[in-house]
Amino acid sequence: MTAEARDASVHDTIPKLLLRNAKIRGARPAMREKDLGIWQTWSWAETLEEIRDLALGLRVLGLKRGDRVAIVGDNRPRLYWAICSAQSLGAIPVPVYQDSVAEEMGYVLDHAGVKFAVVENQEQVDKLLEIRETYKNLKEIVFDEERGLQNYDVDGVRSYATVQQLGRDSGVGEDVWRSEIAKGKAEDTAIILYTSGTTGRPKGVVLTQGACVWAADTAEKFDNLTEKEEVIAYLPMAWVGDHVFSYAQSYVSGYCVNCPESPETIIVDRREVGTTYAFAPPRIYENLITQTTVAMEDASAIKKKMFEYFLGVAREYGEDILNGKSVPLMARVKYWLGNFMVYGPLKNRYGLSKVRIGYTAGEAIGPEIFKYYRALGINLKQLYGQTEAAVYITGQPDGEIYADTVGTPMGGVEIKIADSGEVMYRSPGIFTEYYKNKEATRDTKTADGWVHSGDAGFIDDNGHLKIIDRAKDVGHLNDGTLFPPKYIENKLKFFPNIKEAVAFGDGRDEVTAFINIDLTSVGSWAERNNVVYASYQELAGHADVYKMIEEHVDAVNRELSREERVAGAQISRFLILHKELDPDDGEITRTAKVRRSLVNERYAVLIDALYDPSRKRQKIKTEVTFEDGRRGDIEGDVEIRDMKLHAIDRASFKEAAE
Amino acid sequence: MNVAVKPAAAGNDSANAPEVMLDIRNVSLSFGGVHAIKDVSFNINKGEIRAIIGPNGAGKTSMLNVINGFYHPQVGEITFKGETRAQMRPYVAATQGIARTFQNVALFRGMSTLDNIMSGRTLKMHRNFFWQMLRFGPAMQEEVEHRERVEEIIDFLEIQHIRRTPVGRLPYGLQKRVELARALAMEPELLLLDEPMAGMNLEEKEDMSRFILDVNDQFGTTIALIEHDMGVVMDLSTRVVVLDHGEKIADGTPAEVSSNQDVIDAYLGVAH
Numbered sequence: 001m002t003a004e005a006r007d008a009s010v011h012d013t014i015p016k017l018l019l020r021n022a023k024i025r026g027a028r029p030a031m032r033e034k035d036l037g038i039w040q041t042w043s044w045a046e047t048l049e050e051i052r053d054l055a056l057g058l059r060v061l062g063l064k065r066g067d068r069v070a071i072v073g074d075n076r077p078r079l080y081w082a083i084c085s086a087q088s089l090g091a092i093p094v095p096v097y098q099d100s101v102a103e104e105m106g107y108v109l110d111h112a113g114v115k116f117a118v119v120e121n122q123e124q125v126d127k128l129l130e131i132r133e134t135y136k137n138l139k140e141i142v143f144d145e146e147r148g149l150q151n152y153d154v155d156g157v158r159s160y161a162t163v164q165q166l167g168r169d170s171g172v173g174e175d176v177w178r179s180e181i182a183k184g185k186a187e188d189t190a191i192i193l194y195t196s197g198t199t200g201r202p203k204g205v206v207l208t209q210g211a212c213v214w215a216a217d218t219a220e221k222f223d224n225l226t227e228k229e230e231v232i233a234y235l236p237m238a239w240v241g242d243h244v245f246s247y248a249q250s251y252v253s254g255y256c257v258n259c260p261e262s263p264e265t266i267i268v269d270r271r272e273v274g275t276t277y278a279f280a281p282p283r284i285y286e287n288l289i290t291q292t293t294v295a296m297e298d299a300s301a302i303k304k305k306m307f308e309y310f311l312g313v314a315r316e317y318g319e320d321i322l323n324g325k326s327v328p329l330m331a332r333v334k335y336w337l338g339n340f341m342v343y344g345p346l347k348n349r350y351g352l353s354k355v356r357i358g359y360t361a362g363e364a365i366g367p368e369i370f371k372y373y374r375a376l377g378i379n380l381k382q383l384y385g386q387t388e389a390a391v392y393i394t395g396q397p398d399g400e401i402y403a404d405t406v407g408t409p410m411g412g413v414e415i416k417i418a419d420s421g422e423v424m425y426r427s428p429g430i431f432t433e434y435y436k437n438k439e440a441t442r443d444t445k446t447a448d449g450w451v452h453s454g455d456a457g458f459i460d461d462n463g464h465l466k467i468i469d470r471a472k473d474v475g476h477l478n479d480g481t482l483f484p485p486k487y488i489e490n491k492l493k494f495f496p497n498i499k500e501a502v503a504f505g506d507g508r509d510e511v512t513a514f515i516n517i518d519l520t521s522v523g524s525w526a527e528r529n530n531v532v533y534a535s536y537q538e539l540a541g542h543a544d545v546y547k548m549i550e551e552h553v554d555a556v557n558r559e560l561s562r563e564e565r566v567a568g569a570q571i572s573r574f575l576i577l578h579k580e581l582d583p584d585d586g587e588i589t590r591t592a593k594v595r596r597s598l599v600n601e602r603y604a605v606l607i608d609a610l611y612d613p614s615r616k617r618q619k620i621k622t623e624v625t626f627e628d629g630r631r632g633d634i635e636g637d638v639e640i641r642d643m644k645l646h647a648i649d650r651a652s653f654k655e656a657a658e
Numbered sequence: 659m660n661v662a663v664k665p666a667a668a669g670n671d672s673a674n675a676p677e678v679m680l681d682i683r684n685v686s687l688s689f690g691g692v693h694a695i696k697d698v699s700f701n702i703n704k705g706e707i708r709a710i711i712g713p714n715g716a717g718k719t720s721m722l723n724v725i726n727g728f729y730h731p732q733v734g735e736i737t738f739k740g741e742t743r744a745q746m747r748p749y750v751a752a753t754q755g756i757a758r759t760f761q762n763v764a765l766f767r768g769m770s771t772l773d774n775i776m777s778g779r780t781l782k783m784h785r786n787f788f789w790q791m792l793r794f795g796p797a798m799q800e801e802v803e804h805r806e807r808v809e810e811i812i813d814f815l816e817i818q819h820i821r822r823t824p825v826g827r828l829p830y831g832l833q834k835r836v837e838l839a840r841a842l843a844m845e846p847e848l849l850l851l852d853e854p855m856a857g858m859n860l861e862e863k864e865d866m867s868r869f870i871l872d873v874n875d876q877f878g879t880t881i882a883l884i885e886h887d888m889g890v891v892m893d894l895s896t897r898v899v900v901l902d903h904g905e906k907i908a909d910g911t912p913a914e915v916s917s918n919q920d921v922i923d924a925y926l927g928v929a930h
Binding site: 035036037038147148150151261262264265268626 | 805806809810812813814816818819821860861868872875876
């Protein structure tokens with residue numbers, strides 16, 4: 001891409017970049033969506049028209065500079081355009097997690113003082129109408145999908161197309177809109193992103209136009225992104241990762257963002273699009289492996305043999321080949337053959353054949369999972385980011401990949417480790433404030449611009465950052481042993497059979513854990529082994545399942561026993577929960593992070609039982625919330641399993657240190 | 659015997675009398691000595707959702723089979739869109755705009771979702787068998803047109819992700835949805851649903867209810883449905899007809915029917 005260079009002082013806001021893209025690459029695709037089975041494309045020039053018409057329509061309806069506009073729904077071109085339309089008028093978009101229940105959503109809308117909402121479909125309109133009964137500030141609701149809404153005769157509820165028509169009919173010319181864009185500055189608030197928050201109410205992170213453009217610019221330089229990249233947008237629009245990867249980055253680098261047909265068709269859609277730049281939380285990568293493992297269990301003996309053999313080859317040489325190191329000729333031949341027979345088709349299945357750079361972020365990824373993809377020849381890298389940093393803090397440069405670290409500071413980011421062990425950072429991308437929450441802003445951001453990440457970590461010998469756990473979660477056992485719960489939980493979760501784990505141990509004598517089994521993986525195992533079950537609860541309590549999980553816990557203990565800092569934090573007792581931890585019950589966040597305090601409170605009976613050696617079983621009754629908000633009870637009688645701990649060989653640590 | 663005679667044809671507001679789409683008059687059906695349906699009369703108005711309920715063996719499915727011409731009643735007459743008929747074959751019923759789904763899913767299990775739904779378009783295809791085999795020129799163009807309609811239905815019922823999946827591999831709830839899709843592909847005026855929610859869990863039932871309402875709302879399709887879940891029946895239907903042992907025991911709005919003593923007796927049994 002050698003078109004006129006981007007000048008950061010001129011193109012300092014996203015809407016200005018839209019004008020630029022329409023001018024220098026007007027015919028190139030900006031957005032695609034699969035509709036009725038066919039990919040529809042909008043060029044940058046068409047995108048500009050769509051955004052302009054909507055903006056002028058919203059202006060007619062009374063949208064003013066500084067007003068907040070909620071954006072609610074799955075990843076749809078029209079919702080992305082709505083973000084840009086709002087920004088072009090100087091209004092502030094507030095994307096909201098689309099699956100949050102009315103009460104959660106109401107809180108955010110109220111807190112952000114939202115006046116307008118652009119939403120996907122009837123489901124969201126109904127939710128917003130319910131919210132509007134108590135929260136009167138919400139004036140206009142604009143919906144994308146008309147289905148089921150034709151007969152809605154409610155004030156302030158209009159279709160997207162009607163609003164665009166209003167814009168076209170208003171008689172206000174494009175020059176007015178362009179002059180509004182010209183008024184935009186880098187210091188303007190670009191967006192408010194509400195973090196799901198593992199504690200308390202969500203906080204609104206305010207990011208400026210400058211921060212968003214900086215983030216995209218940094219990533220472009222870091223990975224040499226061009227307008228030719230293809231990206232698929234399928235992660236929640238309210239997540240900072242999606243906002244930067246599927247929105248800001250696209251306007252800065254000029255590449256095309258593809259919206260899948262439905263949330264369930266992503267793998268097929270990704271394959272059709274041929275994504276070159278991918279971004280996903282570890283969970284997505286884990287799921288792909290789980291599915292593969294399950295499918296391979298059912299495959300014929302020959303295929304299984306072939307798969308295992310070539311996977312072995314890949315594990316041995318794949319990483320080196322990817323890093324451009326020298327490997328024996330025979331290994332190259334075998335790898336080439338493996339690529340033809342196994343890796344290629346597998347990557348094609350995952351829709352990752354063309355991926356040039358893939359990122360995982362949001363949570364720690366299991367080294368096994370990470371290495372698996374790299375062995376297949378996919379350039380998967382780790383990234384450490386936060387909403388407060390407009391994503392980027394550290395990233396792994398090509399050729400310097402270590403499974404257990406998250407890389408070096410990216411362009412313009414400074415990092416330091418506080419005395420408490422907490423990672424702190426400063427960059428042009430950091431947030432302005434938490435919206436209407438001065439106290440929280442003060443606690444997180446220092447006067448000279450350093451941000452407390454809330455994560456404990458250290459910089460290792462080769463200058464890469466290593467994150468251990470959330471700083472406030474790291475605790476100590478009574479004998480002083482370090483207890484990083486997430487570190488232990490992640491080790492457990494790396495087994496496909498374990499979906500979620502919660503470890504306890506801070507201020508206790510020993511470490512114990514709750515386990516959630518993975519229904520896909522364990523269910524398939526049950527099918528193969530003729531284990532009959534009627535529900536999650538029944539499967540979770542099955543003796544053979546307990547035996548299987550016991551082996552996993554034992555393996556984790558063995559691993560822990562070999563690491564000096566955490567050898568004392570082996571799991572001494574565990575239980576398999578009778579229900580899955582669920583975001584609808586508030587036990588985990590929408591981005592699947594455990595809310596510890598809530599779990600502690602709700603399952604107090606079980607935790608007490610874990611620390612009472614005389615108890616072998618414990619009865620429990622928990623309240624559950626169904627998807628539509630109704631409540632019910634689940635009762636369980638949970639077995640508690642004791643574990644044998646592995647001996648800690650202190651001598652070997654010394655040896656390793658020498 | 660107590661036949662609750664309601665002035666059904668007059669509807670709820672006589673000022674704006676609804677158009678009757680299907681009128682069933684004094685229909686009786688027997689198999690040898692078994693009387694499946696005994697002198698039943700009711701009608702279905704254009705654009706309404708009409709529920710047919712009753713205990714097991716009440717003759718509900720037989721009634722549907724009579725409507726779509728699979729069974730031929732010995733007595734009585736059926737008027738569909740103003741045309742009275744004595745006997746009709748299912749093929750004719752289908753061409754006239756009656757589509758149905760089955761109590762036990764009846765799909766081509768080895769074929770994909772897409773192909774199953776396409777099969778619902780068969781009656782609307784005009785090129786002959788040999789043209790179809792060529793898949794070329796006019797036949798291809800025709801296929802594209804039909805595919806477009808089918809894609810709209812796929813989108814409508816949110817089954818994009820199983821477009822290429824063989825139906826036999828799908829869970830039951832989704833198979834039911836595919837069956838509905840195939841019926842919709844016929845663009846019917848009258849849609850007969852035989853226990854569309856049997857064997858579904860709460861969430862699937864809610865989805866299905868929404869689809870039925872949307873079909874009625876969006877396409878203006880008249881719907882007759884048999885259902886056991888009373889909550890669903892009460893929420894969805896405009897009017898309900900109750901059968902018991904082949905006889906009609908009540909007919910009216912959900913509220914009227916649910917407070918009818920005969921209906922309560924039929925469902926809960928009578929104390930002796």
